[in-house]
Amino acid sequence: MTMSARHHRFEALVGALLPDLYRYAYWLCRNRALAEDVVQETLLRAWRSLESLRDEKAAKGWLITILRREHARSFERFQPELVDVDEVVLPAESGDAGERAVDAAVLRRAMAGLEPEFREPLVLQVLMGFSVEEIAGVMEINPATVLTRLFRAREKLSVALDRPLQSLESEA
Amino acid sequence: MSMVADATGCIEFRQAIGADPHRRDPALLRHRIGCRSCNQYALGVEQLDRALAVALAVPVPEGLAHRVVLRAMSAQRWSRPAIATAAAVALVALGAVLGVLWSRSPAAYGPMSLGAEVMAHAHHEPSSWQAGLESVKAKRLSGVLERGEIALLDAAQLGPVTYARTCRFRGYDVPHLMVQSVAGPAMVLLLPHERLTTELGLDEDGLRGVIVPVGTGSIAIVAADQAAVAAVRQRLITAVRVGI
Numbered sequence: 001m002t003m004s005a006r007h008h009r010f011e012a013l014v015g016a017l018l019p020d021l022y023r024y025a026y027w028l029c030r031n032r033a034l035a036e037d038v039v040q041e042t043l044l045r046a047w048r049s050l051e052s053l054r055d056e057k058a059a060k061g062w063l064i065t066i067l068r069r070e071h072a073r074s075f076e077r078f079q080p081e082l083v084d085v086d087e088v089v090l091p092a093e094s095g096d097a098g099e100r101a102v103d104a105a106v107l108r109r110a111m112a113g114l115e116p117e118f119r120e121p122l123v124l125q126v127l128m129g130f131s132v133e134e135i136a137g138v139m140e141i142n143p144a145t146v147l148t149r150l151f152r153a154r155e156k157l158s159v160a161l162d163r164p165l166q167s168l169e170s171e172a
Numbered sequence: 173m174s175m176v177a178d179a180t181g182c183i184e185f186r187q188a189i190g191a192d193p194h195r196r197d198p199a200l201l202r203h204r205i206g207c208r209s210c211n212q213y214a215l216g217v218e219q220l221d222r223a224l225a226v227a228l229a230v231p232v233p234e235g236l237a238h239r240v241v242l243r244a245m246s247a248q249r250w251s252r253p254a255i256a257t258a259a260a261v262a263l264v265a266l267g268a269v270l271g272v273l274w275s276r277s278p279a280a281y282g283p284m285s286l287g288a289e290v291m292a293h294a295h296h297e298p299s300s301w302q303a304g305l306e307s308v309k310a311k312r313l314s315g316v317l318e319r320g321e322i323a324l325l326d327a328a329q330l331g332p333v334t335y336a337r338t339c340r341f342r343g344y345d346v347p348h349l350m351v352q353s354v355a356g357p358a359m360v361l362l363l364p365h366e367r368l369t370t371e372l373g374l375d376e377d378g379l380r381g382v383i384v385p386v387g388t389g390s391i392a393i394v395a396a397d398q399a400a401v402a403a404v405r406q407r408l409i410t411a412v413r414v415g416i
Contacts, residue, residue: 007245014241019232026230036233036240043244107227125192126221127228132192151190154217157224165190165216 027123042067110160118153290392300335308336320347323413330411355399364389364415388415
């Protein structure tokens with residue numbers, strides 16, 4: 001493969017996935033600068049081992065796997081001082097801003113408060129659109145554990161938001 | 173999945189939908205249609221997920237794609253930490269290679285090199301080689317060493333010195349000695365101003381030698397026989413102090 005063809009292939013592969021890679025990295029480390037560093041290192045490794053990616057449909061999982069490893073490495077190298085998600089100034093979403101924007105900020109705080117083992121599968125499912133089996137593959141845990149964590153993550157969020165998803169006891 | 177039984181109950185339904193709101197198993201759909209409360213639960217989960225999708229989509233830094241993609245492709249096969257490590261290793265390796273080349277190649281005897289000048293001095297002062305076996309007087313030896321800023325620590329260890337003269341060498345007055353050993357005589361230049369980081373071997377026109385870093389200077393030893401070089405070297409290192 002010529003260098004220009006390699007460049008083209010790489011740009012096509014990562015271009016569309018980059019925003020979600022960054023967001024995933026952000027929710028792993030909850031720090032903007034570190035997230036960008038992790039994404040940078042991920043792309044460097046991906047570029048170097050581009051030939052190892054046989055099926056381009058698997059690019060998303062391939063990149064996420066590299067990113068998780070880079071994130072783990074970054075924590076081996078140093079323990080960054082994380083910026084709490086409360087302090088991150090995020091612009092209000094467009095559209096029906098008002099109440100929805102407030103909800104997003106509250107949700108972000110609630111997400112940041114979740115333990116990593118609950119937060120990560122939820123991010124992979126909701127943000128990245130991964131199936132339970134794909135999440136199990138990425139996180140190297142069994143699908144039943146993924147289902148349990150996802151269920152518990154939503155329950156925890158609903159409690160943190162003070163919005164119970166409706167209890168069985170209150171039905172009768 | 174075990175969370176969905178054939179006859180789906182409310183708990184199983186909520187566990188399944190709470191884990192994956194997009195599941196569309198027929199058993200789940202049947203339960204949802206028949207259970208108003210679980211339908212409300214499912215709607216609540218879907219609403220939470222819609223809000224979550226918005227909340228998780230944190231803003232991506234401006235220009236991120238341009239920065240990181242270009243940097244990755246321009247980095248080729250080297251990451252930043254790898255470049256730093258490789259650069260450090262390369263510098264050390266380069267130093268080692270240059271040291272070896274300096275000590276072994278003919279370039280070490282180039283017109284301006286220390287090795288070449290030592291060998292030239294050995295060749296151009298033949299009288300020193302024909303000095304005989306009579307030792308020079310102690311006073312003469314101490315005078316030559318003193319002018320050359322060399323301290324004699326152990327005269328007995330130095331052994332018989334049959335020639336001692338102050339020579340101009342590379343801009344300095346340095347002691348030029350002929351030291352006897354069982355393997356024959358060796359010419360010695362004591363060089364307090366020539367600082368070396370590594371030993372330099374000499375081999376030219378039937379003469380062999382070495383320039384050894386000692387203290388803040390060095391000692392050059394040249395002889396017809398390598399054994400003489402080795403024997404005199406061993407004694408000199410403890411007999412004199414060169415430099416600080």
